[in-house]
Amino acid sequence: EPEVTQTPSHQVTQMGQEVILRCVPISNHLYFYWYRQILGQKVEFLVSFYNNEISEKSEIFDDQFSVERPDGSNFTLKIRSTKLEDSAMYFCASRRYSGANVLTFGAGSRLTVL
Amino acid sequence: EDQVTQSPEALRLQEGESSSLNCSYTVSGLRGLFWYRQDPGKGPEFLFTLYSAGEEKEKERLKATLTKKESFLHITAPKPEDSATYLCAVRFPMNRDDKIIFGKGTRLHILP
Secondary structure (H helix, E strand, C coil): CCCCCCCEEEECCCCCCCEEEEEEECCCEEEEEEEEEEEECCCCEEEECCCCCCEEEEECCHHHHEEEECCCEEEEEEEEECCHHHHHHEEEECCCCCCCCCCEEEEEEEEEEE | CCEEECCEEEEECCCCCCCCEEEEEEEECCCCCEEEEECCCCCEEEEEEEECCCEEEEEEEEEEEEEECCEEEEECCCCCHEEEHHHEEEEEEEEEEEEEEEECCCEEEECC
């Protein structure tokens, strides 16, 4: 069964460092998303991406965050200067087309900021 | 403000003891309600999509139902392997893309 692949599974970084989280969505999917989940809290929407541009973003997704689809397969989330409160599980998700409702999630990347 | 509220926050059941989880929502123009299962340290795993009041979906011991303002996830004769966090999510129409918003989830623990 096709799946969304995320790397790394766990990253530890120092506060102020840049982090890039990578995702390989399902190959025929066109809509891509990043969500995050702080430990013990709910899954929160960060950003959606379609046709090489951001479709929607939440208040969490400030100037420190950016997304990119550098080639035909990868979808990345960059955090420019990490803060302690960025420590969370980051989930990438994708869906196939406009009428397809279901998001398929990856296993997540755990980010720990020290 | 659109919201998704799940209850209870946590539920402990004996194996075989049936129960229901609730998801209530306030939204204009709902375009789908989703149930996901999440195991510790893993991503959400899709279970069901419901679109209109009166709709029901079933999968093994789980059945999801939808009314105009809430959804229920019924668990019949649960087993320990059904222990997980069950997430409800609602799709809100937003400009060019629809945003899916999650509730806080119900942590279900089935005791053998």
